[in-house]
Amino acid sequence: xxxxxxxxxxxxxxxxxxxxxxxxxxxxxxxxxxxxxxxxxxxxxxxxxxxxxxxxxxxxxxxxxxxxxxxxxxxxxxxxxxxxxxxxxxxxxxxxxxxxxxxxxxxxxxxxxxxxxxxxxxxxxxxxxxxxxxxx
Amino acid sequence: xxxxxxxxxxxxxxxxxxxxxxxxxxxxxxxxxxxxxxxxxxxxxxxxxxxxxxxxxxxxxxxxxxxxxxxxxxxxxxxxxxxxxxxxxxxxxxxxxxxxxxxxxxxxxxxxxxxxxxxxxxxxxxx
Numbered sequence: 001x002x003x004x005x006x007x008x009x010x011x012x013x014x015x016x017x018x019x020x021x022x023x024x025x026x027x028x029x030x031x032x033x034x035x036x037x038x039x040x041x042x043x044x045x046x047x048x049x050x051x052x053x054x055x056x057x058x059x060x061x062x063x064x065x066x067x068x069x070x071x072x073x074x075x076x077x078x079x080x081x082x083x084x085x086x087x088x089x090x091x092x093x094x095x096x097x098x099x100x101x102x103x104x105x106x107x108x109x110x111x112x113x114x115x116x117x118x119x120x121x122x123x124x125x126x127x128x129x130x131x132x133x134x135x136x
Numbered sequence: 137x138x139x140x141x142x143x144x145x146x147x148x149x150x151x152x153x154x155x156x157x158x159x160x161x162x163x164x165x166x167x168x169x170x171x172x173x174x175x176x177x178x179x180x181x182x183x184x185x186x187x188x189x190x191x192x193x194x195x196x197x198x199x200x201x202x203x204x205x206x207x208x209x210x211x212x213x214x215x216x217x218x219x220x221x222x223x224x225x226x227x228x229x230x231x232x233x234x235x236x237x238x239x240x241x242x243x244x245x246x247x248x249x250x251x252x253x254x255x256x257x258x259x260x261x262x263x
Contacts, residue, residue, distance in 0.1 A: 012218055016225025022252065023169075023194070023226065024233025025240075030226060031168035031201075033252075036259055038218070048215050050167025051208025055219045057169045057201040060226040061194050067234045068191035075188070078147040079195035085156030086163070086170065086200035093164025094207035109166050117253035 011041060020060045031057050046106040151182050164204040169197040
């Protein structure tokens, strides 16, 4: 094994570690971290990074949700209903992604991150204002 | 602060299916789990508490990511060797993250969530 291969091996494990940590902490699969890391650090194709990310997310989400389930913070029925709508969308979204050019998909991903970042940071005050007005 | 939904109570059927479908489409298109849409949608639109939304999201991601991975896998857009190494790291990371989540308040979690997104967005822009 060449030093480059060993470095890449270590990088992959570290990226996985950070992605899994974020998944457990924030309730997300960690793909938002993994996809840019694979593209920017390892130089993988956007399509392959996305497909690989989806596969890696499965065991991480499975073990994470099992931990929540044991603590009693998970209503399984809600997750099944959510997942039922989710699988239909996932199929359509993946087919659409595969029809797009790699460069376009990467730009789409970067744009998506900016929109989500703005949306998360803005509604905080909206939520605080909404709670009292509902009672009045 | 009052919370409209308590643990053990069932969430509303149609809003959950609709939120799932939207997040699933995003997941398949962008290769992410969809939790980034699932969690705020359940908190803001359905009124779930932050912890409940995150636990429900993580469980729904399992079938959503499985369908996406299958479609990408059939198109040979999955690196199985890289996936195996990422799994090793992520299985350790997810245990640490889950344990830490129960020691943090919902407000601190939301703040961590927001800051995390800004860092990634900047990395994609200037990376």
